Amino acid sequence: MIQIVKRDQPSRVVFFLTPVLAILLTLIAGGLIFYILGFKPFEALKFFFIVPIADMYGFSELLLKATPLCLIAIGLSFCFKSNNWNIGAEGQLTFGAIVSGGVALLFYNQEGFYILPIVIFAGAIGGMLYASIPAILKTYFNTNEILVSLMLVYVSKLILDYLVVGPWSNPEGFNFPETRQFSDSARLPILIEGLRIHAGIFLALAAVAISWFIFYKTYLGFQMKVSGFSLKTAKYAGYKGKKMIILVFLISGACAGLAGVGEITGPIGQLHREISPDYGFTAIIVAFLGRLHPVGIIFASLVVAITYLGAETAQIFMQIPKYTGQVFQGMILFFLLASDYLLFFKFKFVGSKK
Amino acid sequence: MIIDINFVGLILASIMASAVPLILASCGELITERSGVLNLGVEGMMIIGAISGFALMTVTGSLIIAVFGAMLAGVLISTIFAFLTQTLITNHVATGLALTIFGIGISAMIGKNFVGIPGKEFPILFESLKDTIPILSPILFGHSIVFYFAFALPFITNYFLKKTKLGLIVRAVGDSPVSASNQGINVRLVRYMCILYGGAMCGLAGAYLSMIYTPQWIENMTGGRGWIALALVVFSTWNPIKILIGAMIFGGLTIIQFHMQAVGVRIPVQFLTALPYIVTIIVLVVISRDSRKIRLSTPSSLGKSFYKDN
Numbered sequence: 293m294i295q296i297v298k299r300d301q302p303s304r305v306v307f308f309l310t311p312v313l314a315i316l317l318t319l320i321a322g323g324l325i326f327y328i329l330g331f332k333p334f335e336a337l338k339f340f341f342i343v344p345i346a347d348m349y350g351f352s353e354l355l356l357k358a359t360p361l362c363l364i365a366i367g368l369s370f371c372f373k374s375n376n377w378n379i380g381a382e383g384q385l386t387f388g389a390i391v392s393g394g395v396a397l398l399f400y401n402q403e404g405f406y407i408l409p410i411v412i413f414a415g416a417i418g419g420m421l422y423a424s425i426p427a428i429l430k431t432y433f434n435t436n437e438i439l440v441s442l443m444l445v446y447v448s449k450l451i452l453d454y455l456v457v458g459p460w461s462n463p464e465g466f467n468f469p470e471t472r473q474f475s476d477s478a479r480l481p482i483l484i485e486g487l488r489i490h491a492g493i494f495l496a497l498a499a500v501a502i503s504w505f506i507f508y509k510t511y512l513g514f515q516m517k518v519s520g521f522s523l524k525t526a527k528y529a530g531y532k533g534k535k536m537i538i539l540v541f542l543i544s545g546a547c548a549g550l551a552g553v554g555e556i557t558g559p560i561g562q563l564h565r566e567i568s569p570d571y572g573f574t575a576i577i578v579a580f581l582g583r584l585h586p587v588g589i590i591f592a593s594l595v596v597a598i599t600y601l602g603a604e605t606a607q608i609f610m611q612i613p614k615y616t617g618q619v620f621q622g623m624i625l626f627f628l629l630a631s632d633y634l635l636f637f638k639f640k641f642v643g644s645k646k
Numbered sequence: 647m648i649i650d651i652n653f654v655g656l657i658l659a660s661i662m663a664s665a666v667p668l669i670l671a672s673c674g675e676l677i678t679e680r681s682g683v684l685n686l687g688v689e690g691m692m693i694i695g696a697i698s699g700f701a702l703m704t705v706t707g708s709l710i711i712a713v714f715g716a717m718l719a720g721v722l723i724s725t726i727f728a729f730l731t732q733t734l735i736t737n738h739v740a741t742g743l744a745l746t747i748f749g750i751g752i753s754a755m756i757g758k759n760f761v762g763i764p765g766k767e768f769p770i771l772f773e774s775l776k777d778t779i780p781i782l783s784p785i786l787f788g789h790s791i792v793f794y795f796a797f798a799l800p801f802i803t804n805y806f807l808k809k810t811k812l813g814l815i816v817r818a819v820g821d822s823p824v825s826a827s828n829q830g831i832n833v834r835l836v837r838y839m840c841i842l843y844g845g846a847m848c849g850l851a852g853a854y855l856s857m858i859y860t861p862q863w864i865e866n867m868t869g870g871r872g873w874i875a876l877a878l879v880v881f882s883t884w885n886p887i888k889i890l891i892g893a894m895i896f897g898g899l900t901i902i903q904f905h906m907q908a909v910g911v912r913i914p915v916q917f918l919t920a921l922p923y924i925v926t927i928i929v930l931v932v933i934s935r936d937s938r939k940i941r942l943s944t945p946s947s948l949g950k951s952f953y954k955d956n
Binding site: 377429438446451 | 686726730734735736737739740741743744745747748749750751752754755758870873876877880914916917919920923924926927930931934935937940
């Protein structure tokens with residue numbers, strides 16, 4: 293007989309193993325979905341998860357997609373660790389891209405080493421400004437940050453739409469909804485000739501290192517951890533709750549803003565309507581899959597980035613709808629949350645009583 | 647400017663029509679939240695309802711099957727949420743988000759074959775009375791059955807919560823699961839039921855969008871209405887009657903946007919489209935500022951897992 297027993301303490305081994313389990317379960321369920329849709333499951337999975345990264349180009353694309361996911365997820369981990377539900381990273385990314393794009397457009401016909409740093413800085417500021425709205429409303433007006441940050445996503449996309457159609461549209465662009473191309477000085481350098489992988493990856497890696505340091509080596513990291521476990525305890529300990537809420541939102545906004553900069557000054561090179569295929573939302577999954585741990589997030593961003601690439605490849609080669617990517621992303625999170633059950637409970641085999 | 651009196655009636659009627667999906671989804675979510683469960687998957691459940699309703703209508707040709715099928719689809723998808731949050735005790739917020747992401751993906755996947763197919767005409771009631779009374783006629787008559795149901799739902803929900811034993815049980819479970827459990831109430835079962843009911847209502851709301859309001863399938867056609875419905879529940883301070891008021895305000899914002907464009911008001915269209923979202927934020931701020939009131943009306947165990955050792 294199998295009995296379900298509550299663990300005395302959440303298991304640490306299970307904590308880092310369940311993400312792997314979740315990925316495996318997603319693959320099985322994904323194969324099943326492919327089968328139901330009338331595709332050969334193994335072939336479909338191969339096109340989804342192996343073919344896209346089989347060559348150097350594919351690998352570069354993987355890193356390209358993983359970069360914004362990793363960057364945003366690192367930022368979100370600050371919020372989620374401290375029990376702040378910022379789910380509007382997509383909006384912060386967009387607004388960061390708008391601000392930095394605006395700055396880049398100011399310099400569209402100029403060259404100079406100073407341009408790129410200013411553009412990157414502007415993006416981080418833009419993301420922080422946008423993230424400060426739900427943060428301030430939460431701390432001083434007691435407003436639910438989930439709904440506010442999400443509503444702002446729609447608003448940011450409409451602002452972007454307004455700008456690229458209207459005042460910022462390229463005067464020589466035949467009314468296409470896009471801005472001028474940025475000057476070369478405002479573009480992140482390409483790392484390998486002929487591929488799209490750009491220097492934005494260093495921003496992501498820097499974020500990983502800094503966040504690791506903050507989480508595990510500073511008092512702030514400790515405060516965040518305590519607030520995440522119990523807000524009451526944090527209050528008794530006398531932590532400045534409001535200040536911390538605003539701070540984690542700002543960090544998270546800056547990261548999302550930087551991800552936006554990376555996209556427009558990296559592969560895109562201008563502003564247009566579709567600067568992000570919902571990286572901001574997908575990064576939520578990445579943050580959880582990475583267990584809110586900086587190193588875990590690196591791996592998680594690579595795994596989830598494959599679902600983007602796989603969806604494209606599978607669509608081209610097998611006419612599998614590209615939304616399968618999103619379905620996989622949803623499933624990963626479902627399975628991850630479900631397998632968390634094993635953190636707190638264990639199955640015990642007991643001999644049947646006769 | 648001469649305002650035709652019937653025109654006023656027509657505008658009011660169109661505001662009400664656009665309020666219908668919000669009322670349905672909010673009333674469903676209200677019951678779920680009253681039992682202490684925060685399901686952020688409203689948007690996902692609505693979009694699943696929208697595609698299920700439209701697909702079933704196209705495939706079977708039966709509107710009844712389509713409407714009930716959409717509700718069933720809402721129930722099925724919310725079962726995932728219920729199983730995860732109630733049986734496996736997962737975090738409500740994260741699970742709800744997963745549900746929304748999953749729902750949008752699945753709906754687009756199924757919907758691929760239904761893009762561009764024209765919808766069917768949905769029968770309307772009391773059509774012959776449409777021109778009898780000025781102003782009132784367009785409001786009262788000539789709508790689908792779902793429309794009438796939606797406007798009755800807040801009152802039914804209110805009655806259910808305040809006057810029936812089951813309603814009392816739901817509120818007890820939401821406000822104090824431990825005491826409810828000690829009274830012999832199966833907290834988990836009640837919450838399961840409330841989640842599934844919420845799923846059914848969101849499914850119906852989605853079906854209304856794809857079958858009646860704009861009879862066609864467009865990817866992502868819920869366009870954030872699920873999130874606005876969630877905001878409406880906070881706005882209403884968990885009181886079903888106030889949902890009616892809130893939904894009318896948001897319906898009004900949607901409709902005004904069309905009319906302002908038609909009249910040629912020189913405001914960028916994007917600003918008008920953004921208005922419902924901005925107003926949602928403002929309304930949330932105004933409502934939530936009074937933290938005591940919010941605390942008193944929020945179901946005490948909202949979003950918290952309940953686990954009982956047997």
